[in-house]
Amino acid sequence: MTRVARFVLVLGLLALIAGPAAAAEPVKIGFLIPVTGPAAAYGQVILESVTLAQTKLAEVLGRPVELITSDSHSDRIEAANAVNRLIMRDKVVAILGPMSSSECLAAGPVAEKFRIPLLTAWGTNPLVTQGKRYVFRTCFVDTFQGQVAASFARHNLKAQTAALLLDVSRDYSVGLATFFRKSFVAQGGKIVATANYSEGDQEFGPQLAAIKAQNPEVIYLPGYLPEEPLIIRQAREMGLTQPFLSADAAQADETLKIGGAAVEGLYLTTHFDEQGAGSEAGRQYARDYRQAYGRGPEALGAQGYDGYLILLDAITRAGSTDPEAIVAALETTRDFPGVCGATSIVDHDAVKPAVILQVKQGRFQYVTTVNP
């Protein structure tokens, strides 16, 4: 044990000595993701994909890019602390992250205070960028995602009635449920039941019983792992046969593994799918990812990949690492050829297509693409 510790210490010292000796001063970018905690599974996917992006593009303005990875512990307070640390101690010029909307809402004000651009590729809740000058996002907004889900339920699934089952402890889930409800009702549908749960819950019998009693035609479940597949399994065990419609956070291997036969038929709205990749960039990314990690890419990773490239693109166009110049360049991002499709940033939010998938034969299968 002590030998390992000593080895790490020596490595660390070597890095300290070697660091300043490099020719060009690196461009420091903070990279804030959940490495530990309940969302660590997602953080792992993102880390792999952004690492891949960095091997593809490791320089900006003729200087090497140094990603300083920081752990949000899947916790909003830790996320805010980490932003503080990245800016104060590590002197980063911009931050990529954090992941969940709740973390973004906590981290955003810190970035605002220090006037450092913060670019999330995952926080889809509209409040994340609202009224902010330095906070941007490269993923679509939940108003759009909720609307896409509602239209799909209403027109493709021909549902008159729907039930909502939402995680009240996550801004993401509450926001999506709200926009789904608004859009579904506006399109002549009816919400017949709403039930709540919280992160970490494992028993959903009572909520599902309440929904079963109302017999909706479709159940909208904008959930996270690991609750989501547990809910669907319990629902099938209780004899609910309605289709579930979910959102981007459900697109992970664990949904299939933990859900098993129960998640068969599940629909979800998301950012990226290998089969539905409409652009050459997307297909190339899928090939590279498979080659590097031996399995298919996931949306969260593709989003991170785009976030990294869009940030570097903005720094290139800004011609400097001055935060104000980066902010101005981010705001003028137009039709960036990202792996998830053409991405523009309008009013701090990304405008880009959404993909609808369905689980068939234990795999996510592409259904359709919805353009904004």
Place this chain on the structure above:
Amino acid sequence: MDALQQIINGLTLGSLYALIAIGYTMVYGILRLINFAHGDVLMVGCYIAWFGATMFGLPWWAALMGSMALTALLGVLIDQGAYRPLRKAPRISALITAIGVSFLLENLGLVVFGGRPKAFERPEIFNQLLQWGDLRVLSLSLWVPVITALILAGLLFIIHRTRLGMAMRALSRDLVTVQLMGIDTNRVVAATFALGSALAAAGGIFWAMKYPQINPLMGVLPGLKAFVAAVLGGIGNVTGALLGGLLLGMCEILLVAWLPELAGYRDALAFVLLIGILIFRPSGIMGEELPE
């Protein structure tokens, strides 16, 4: 029918809490130590069973037995390494050490097993869907209370009918005096940790069968809830832990069933119950009045 369904749900969840709470209460009864690492020992137990079942292809009962044995060993090692050196230290030091062990196990779990949840296979015998009219019950939901009852009966037998149990009961009265009587207290304490940890593994494995995923932080919430259950029932009392667990499980399920808009406060309910019992009946349902 709906009410019956909810009661079965509550009974199953309560039995799981009870299984875990018994381990808490046994250690507390003897050492007056709240072993906050108990929930994380449970997590390790689940991973051992998972490895046994998926990597070595063991049948579920063999994985369960193997995991209980290895987890018992882990409990004994934790006691030897972390708690025994502090036996004479103030109680608060041992408590803080317990929290440290808990963090150690959680983060070791993250490093060794990875943060992504793993799917836990449910054996066929527990995966039957029983149906009477509108009522649908997973066979596991009925097995869990039965198994809990059997384990509790076995434990009560050990505590009240064997020499080891007698030593345990004596130890819980007065550790110092018992030492003077020529009883090897370290062995009795080790046996307590072994029993408690094996029960945690069993509780955890049935938990993982009911909610079929495991991850390195899975023990945190069941651990805390089981602690509440143990205090509700009167910490230090094994039958009390069972009652506390059932009460807590029932309350949680019924809260969500009857007041669905309060579902988000389900965890809060457990802690409100804890605060309530500490204010109005600190010794719990079955606890004895503690002399000053």
